[in-house]
Amino acid sequence: MALPNASTPAYAILRDRLRSAILSGDWPPGTHRTLGALALEHSVSISPVREALLSLEGEGLVEIRQHRGAIVPLLDAKLFADLYDLRGALQSLLARRAAERATAAQLQGIATHAAAFAAAAERGDPAEALRHNEAFHAAIDSAADNPQAQAVVAARTAFVNAVRLRLGYGPERMRRAAAQHEIILAALRARDAEAAAEAAFAHVESAKRDLLERFAEEQGRKPNP
Template structure:
């Protein structure tokens, strides 16, 4: 979640609040809320509520229903798998394009993010690791210069990061991710588009497997009704 400042739009503040409410169960899956009810609860007008819900719909966190506001779909393993499948396809594409056009200055910046992630991983700082991981991938995506693909990836990143922060990482996952970052970086340095695409896709698939394992563990710990 991006830090809130005085210039942060009302809809963005509300979007982040609603995302957290969905992820922590305050707004339970399968339930719907009207725009009016949300506006009253959060002391805002209808307009930012509508914008916040549209943004969350883009992340797959709500489904907007005509005349009924929005409903939270079931947050199940398939949703997470689908999000990672989409992310894998797009980040593979972006890594390929980045390898075709990356400059030495851009490689230096990408490498700095990779080192910062590895340092956070070694001290088991999940929150810092998430920030540096996002910066590493955003730097690569930026080099690719495909704003449409970047927008789709960015729209899902906040959701995936929020889930990841809640569920945590499996044993050695962060250090494995650090090694995978280095493999991607080597492919970029070699200006090898296919190797970069393959490394990026393998990295996302590995992250997907780990998150699905964490999710399955959490579901197993929940008491049955």
Template sequence: MAATTEEPQRSAPLRDVIRDALRTRIFEGHYAPGTRMVERDLAAEFNVSRLPVREALRMLQQEGLITERATRGSVVTGLDEKDVDDLFHVRIALEVLACRLAAERATADDLERLRTLLDGAAEALARGNLADAHRLNSEFHDELTRIADNTFLKTALEPLQGRMHWLFRHVRSLPELLEEHRDLLAAIASGDPDRAARQSAHHIEKYREQYPDTV
């Protein structure tokens, strides 16, 4: 299969290029849960040695998007109903804290960066580019964690990031999600940690109710 436009520029390390391309394909459903990720085949597809493919798969495994099975090797991870429920419990605990801290610590530049991400998502949506809209909405959440500026919180969220982003892709309405994010930004910009925490909890609970039993 020839290289696609989903792949980042080759100025990045090969392992990152391959990881990003495979992650995008997983997010967009090109690789269903249970799909085998064969090093040899992927190396041939990307026209590289097996080493950067192995490193990319290891990185995706750390994100929870790939599982290593004794009998089948590397396979795309699936999330069942309990996995989704467990992930949302952790998400609401950690993201509400991130938003509370962001309301306390966000600078004018931080708030402008958040607005730029949401404006970019709206523009992508208007163009019909759903992949970019999803990506920018995911980056909005990542930016909140950066603004929170808590090393232990960041460390706790990093192993979940891949699965979080995967779940973000399953929202029913991107325009509605964008408005939810604008409300969350307004709460953070108010500088009121309690308001930001309430808005974050509302946002997460609302989307938990919309998820299918399995993803």
């Protein structure tokens, strides 16, 4: 989380604090908090609390309940599947546009992150792999030059990445993802928009299946209430 400066709005500072609390588990899924309680806890007025929650609702991290504050949604397979379905559609679009618009310098940047991810996968370093995976896709999204689609993808990346970091990757997932990155990169270099879109969509679908398997395993390990 970036450090705030004197010009950072109060709601943005609070939004970042609340996002961190949600992603770290300090504000657990299924837990409800009122605007008044949040305002008191963070020593701010109701207005920045409301703005912060609206922003987090746009990221899918909270659900606002009228006159009642907000609740962090329960994590379930449908939530993850829905998030990945959205990512698949948008990243397919962005890969298509990147194949049409990417500059030579942008392609080199994408290749650099693909190689760094592959190296992290070879070392078995999931945290570093995740960092370069995010950078790889962000570089493609930037090359696509569609700020609206890019903003929607970015808004939901933190949530998925936090869950991925906790659950880890399945056997061979990082190696398979590295190979999929190379397929996407080859399509981008060839300026083959259709192949880039198809490869990006297949990559997201593969990631979705792996995360859902990890989540199902975690749920199976939890004791029954």
